[in-house]
Amino acid sequence: MTFSELGVGAKVLQAITELGFERPMPVQEVVLPILLNEETDLIALAQTGTGKTAAYALPIIEKLLLEEKSKRPRSLVLAPTRELALQITSEMRDLAQFKEGIRLVCLYGGQPINKQIETLKRKPQIVVATPGRLMDHYNRKTIRLDKIQTVVLDEADRMLDMGFFKDVTKIIEKVKNRKNLGLFSATISQEVMTVSWMYQRDE
Numbered sequence: 001m002t003f004s005e006l007g008v009g010a011k012v013l014q015a016i017t018e019l020g021f022e023r024p025m026p027v028q029e030v031v032l033p034i035l036l037n038e039e040t041d042l043i044a045l046a047q048t049g050t051g052k053t054a055a056y057a058l059p060i061i062e063k064l065l066l067e068e069k070s071k072r073p074r075s076l077v078l079a080p081t082r083e084l085a086l087q088i089t090s091e092m093r094d095l096a097q098f099k100e101g102i103r104l105v106c107l108y109g110g111q112p113i114n115k116q117i118e119t120l121k122r123k124p125q126i127v128v129a130t131p132g133r134l135m136d137h138y139n140r141k142t143i144r145l146d147k148i149q150t151v152v153l154d155e156a157d158r159m160l161d162m163g164f165f166k167d168v169t170k171i172i173e174k175v176k177n178r179k180n181l182g183l184f185s186a187t188i189s190q191e192v193m194t195v196s197w198m199y200q201r202d203e
């Protein structure tokens, strides 16, 4: 399969070419059409290096075309650490570089919250965050989660292992109109199974 056959449009294809991706990696072949076309939840066993970030980032970016008028975040990616959150944001920016009007924000603990509040005023459609800091924003009412359609938990096993279980489940429960919940995990730990069992509609 090619990226085009999987449903990726011209502007994103341009970015893919620029990044030197020649063909989809296996996890991308499976995940891309699901997140692009279906209201289905999924769990993917995927290690770092398999192309998992692009597997969920490409459909998130592609789908934004249809939703340009929205003023509230449409997609949320949760990551266990600041480093991973920044890495995801950087890859998403690269993939979105030719699509105008896409605004991404990265929220993580340790950075002054006021600076993040300023960036949230620019109405990002995509939010990449660590769970604790996202809950902090939610409690301050500086972010609303009710228009989010896609939620991704990256490195879900690590994130749930690090004591974020409560924050993550609270966040999922605040997303009332969710269409996709994607769990990406290197292992299927007990906590990952629990979240999947509690929130996923299909497996």
Ligand code: AMP
Pocket: 020, 021, 022, 023, 024, 025, 028, 047, 048, 049, 050, 051, 052, 053, 054, 091
């Ligand atoms: P990840 O597993 O998301 O950490 O990705 C590992 C690396 O593979 C990243 O540097 C990506 O930019 C790169 N990558 C993702 N998809 C592809 C692809 N289809 N072809 C070549 N490289 C890719």
